[in-house]
Amino acid sequence: MNFIIPEIWYLFLSQMFFVQIESNTPEFILFLGRFHPLILHLPIGGLLLVFYFDIVGRIRKKYPETLIKNGLGFSTFFASIACVLGYFLSLEGGYEESTTNIHMWTGIGTAILTLVLFLIKRSSKEDLEKLFFPLFVMTIILISITGHFGSILTHGDNFITQYSPLKTKTKKPQVIDSLRYFSDVIYPILDAKCVQCHNATKQKGGLSLISEEMIQKGGKNGALVQKGNALKSHMIKRILLPLDNEEHMPPAGKNQITTDELWLLKHWINNGVDFKKKALAYQSNDTLISLLENYIEKDIENIPEASIRALNKVVKAGFSVHRIAINQPQLIVKFTKDSISEEAVNTLTGISEQLVELDMNTTLLTDDMTKGLKYLKRLEKLRLDNTKITNKTLNYLIDLKKLKVLNLHHTAVDNDGLKVVLEKIALNDVFIWNTNVDKEFVRQVEKASKTKIHEGIFEGFTEIKPLKPPKLITEQSLFSDSLLIVFNDPARSAKLFYSLDGSDPDSTSTRYNEPIKIVKSTKLKAKMYQDEWLPSPIFEKDFFKIKYKVTNFEIVNEPSTKYPGAHKIFDFIEGSTLFSDGKWTGYEGVDLISTINFEEPKSINGVAVSCLRDSGSWILFPKRIEVYSRNENTSFQKVGEMDYDATHQREGGDKNQKRFNIKIKDVEAKYLKIIVQNAGKLPKWHQGAGKAPWLFVDEIVIQ
Numbered sequence: 001m002n003f004i005i006p007e008i009w010y011l012f013l014s015q016m017f018f019v020q021i022e023s024n025t026p027e028f029i030l031f032l033g034r035f036h037p038l039i040l041h042l043p044i045g046g047l048l049l050v051f052y053f054d055i056v057g058r059i060r061k062k063y064p065e066t067l068i069k070n071g072l073g074f075s076t077f078f079a080s081i082a083c084v085l086g087y088f089l090s091l092e093g094g095y096e097e098s099t100t101n102i103h104m105w106t107g108i109g110t111a112i113l114t115l116v117l118f119l120i121k122r123s124s125k126e127d128l129e130k131l132f133f134p135l136f137v138m139t140i141i142l143i144s145i146t147g148h149f150g151s152i153l154t155h156g157d158n159f160i161t162q163y164s165p166l167k168t169k170t171k172k173p174q175v176i177d178s179l180r181y182f183s184d185v186i187y188p189i190l191d192a193k194c195v196q197c198h199n200a201t202k203q204k205g206g207l208s209l210i211s212e213e214m215i216q217k218g219g220k221n222g223a224l225v226q227k228g229n230a231l232k233s234h235m236i237k238r239i240l241l242p243l244d245n246e247e248h249m250p251p252a253g254k255n256q257i258t259t260d261e262l263w264l265l266k267h268w269i270n271n272g273v274d275f276k277k278k279a280l281a282y283q284s285n286d287t288l289i290s291l292l293e294n295y296i297e298k299d300i301e302n303i304p305e306a307s308i309r310a311l312n313k314v315v316k317a318g319f320s321v322h323r324i325a326i327n328q329p330q331l332i333v334k335f336t337k338d339s340i341s342e343e344a345v346n347t348l349t350g351i352s353e354q355l356v357e358l359d360m361n362t363t364l365l366t367d368d369m370t371k372g373l374k375y376l377k378r379l380e381k382l383r384l385d386n387t388k389i390t391n392k393t394l395n396y397l398i399d400l401k402k403l404k405v406l407n408l409h410h411t412a413v414d415n416d417g418l419k420v421v422l423e424k425i426a427l428n429d430v431f432i433w434n435t436n437v438d439k440e441f442v443r444q445v446e447k448a449s450k451t452k453i454h455e456g457i458f459e460g461f462t463e464i465k466p467l468k469p470p471k472l473i474t475e476q477s478l479f480s481d482s483l484l485i486v487f488n489d490p491a492r493s494a495k496l497f498y499s500l501d502g503s504d505p506d507s508t509s510t511r512y513n514e515p516i517k518i519v520k521s522t523k524l525k526a527k528m529y530q531d532e533w534l535p536s537p538i539f540e541k542d543f544f545k546i547k548y549k550v551t552n553f554e555i556v557n558e559p560s561t562k563y564p565g566a567h568k569i570f571d572f573i574e575g576s577t578l579f580s581d582g583k584w585t586g587y588e589g590v591d592l593i594s595t596i597n598f599e600e601p602k603s604i605n606g607v608a609v610s611c612l613r614d615s616g617s618w619i620l621f622p623k624r625i626e627v628y629s630r631n632e633n634t635s636f637q638k639v640g641e642m643d644y645d646a647t648h649q650r651e652g653g654d655k656n657q658k659r660f661n662i663k664i665k666d667v668e669a670k671y672l673k674i675i676v677q678n679a680g681k682l683p684k685w686h687q688g689a690g691k692a693p694w695l696f697v698d699e700i701v702i703q
Helices: 005-023 027-033 041-059 065-090 097-122 126-155 181-193 214-216 234-240 261-268 284-293 307-316 342-351 371-375 391-397 417-422 439-448 564-570
Strands: 319-323 331-335 355-361 381-382 404-405 429-431 453-454 483-485 494-497 516-518 520-531 537-544 554-555 586-587 592-613 626-632 637-643 656-677 695-703
Touching: 005 097, 027 065, 027 181, 027 637, 041 065, 041 126, 065 097, 097 126, 181 261, 181 284, 214 342, 234 261, 319 342, 331 342, 331 626, 342 355, 342 371, 342 516, 371 391, 404 637, 417 439, 429 626, 516 520, 537 637, 554 564, 564 586, 564 592, 564 695, 592 626, 637 656
Parallel strands: 331 355, 355 381, 381 404, 404 429, 429 453
Antiparallel strands: 319 331, 483 516, 494 520, 520 537, 554 592, 586 695, 592 656, 592 695, 626 637, 626 656
């Protein structure tokens, strides 16, 4: 120990001198600096533990001399290393100088005092022993100061006091009209997601976001925002980078910018980056109004937070859950799965204290499933439209005294059921289009109360909305023998028609009444019809019968190790639109080239390749697919090909799956070579223009 510690300090001092005469710090030094946060906790824990044993030993008159000495040696060693690595870390820049200096010198002082304590314990002089405890107390105080300034550098100067009960909280505006766009909406987003790394004491990339002036100043990469053009703004470009890109902001592991927050940031930039305007000074926009609701002060009751266990049950049952406002316990819940049940509805009782808005529209909800609604005492908005409920369900709502908005359109309720509810609850709005409630009853209700009854089609209304496309319950599209195709039951009075020959269905096509059995590759198309609605868009999906299961194949370019291996492209397990779901193979900047050996000649008439596009994550469809075949003692001959415009621009993140079908004239082949060509370069409209895109493939099917 006597030899090692001086060597550490020699290294520290020599590197300080070295950096003074070198303009560029070696990357290896910066690499070592990144270990400072890992090492610094060792001397802190060691010192506190030794201090505890020192006090306990004095009280019990049984002093652990050896333990104290060894513990101080341990703490001295790692405190010295932490000082060296901390200095290396500071060379990256981006830290406020005065705070950094205080942190560094108090840290060095702590290491020196720890060394002195260690030397005192190694000495046999009694005079020095008298100084030991006062110096130890001083060391504990100094390491606390060091840690405090370290937290300021890492997390900002209000990190400790941010959630203090003694802190004076700024009250939010209570109405949208009072919201200032930057200070009340945009800055809270930046403060929550960005300021931790871009503040007065820690300025990563030379950027601080603590004031209007600093935001306009930008950082070492130039201006942060480009007025009127969000997509060309450095801030938005960084947010849109793939999460695993080291330039992505916020960094992986930190709280990410949500879709709603990104919309607000882009809207603010596109509308001129104004720091003074009120939010409603901009052109009226339904999306803007909806999002601004999250930034006003609600009438807050003393409502507890929902438990994680209860929330997990609700989500597992098929509901999506969102807070009504940032840092507020009230919840908005919507059912998102295809099939609903009484058990799923009953999970909502676990969050009854927090649930204020519930949406179960266009589900197969029946009266037998809704008894649990009577426990949702704080419910304010309820959507039951396009379900199979009747008056029986309305009887479960009569004790929901906070309910203000009720949507019942396209259900079997009538005057009697609605009357029971209105006698018990002072509703503001009820939606009853296409129900059995008659106009005379509506007139009587509106005359006798303040409840507004919305009948749906109003005078001057000329546009009839289309139905939503039908939904499949059957998820798989690959099969080896036969497959049953099952649709969600249509809503009441709706009719579903389909075709299996590739033609567009209409109301004269085969009507869906029971699951459809298929025994060969099929293109399914389906369409919904209902009185007083426009027909739905056509739903279509390809189903493939697996002709040959591939077991013997070779891959020229192995997929990225970040994702599953090449075996996934022949396992007949289909991926979702989420590239990280464990079912996709990924190829960065290279083609997928696979050669298949069937062992003996097979009759081939087609190849299908399933690919993914998610331009926001730098994933594009292939630009070309080629298929070659050969037999023994022959060379490969091209038997099929397909070109595709992989770089055309689409709105948003455009997540999409596509199965590319390459038709082949019947050919006998023992070997097939399939080349799926990467798009090459990201196009000009993309934030990563010119860089290599990803190619994602989950299944190759031989027909």
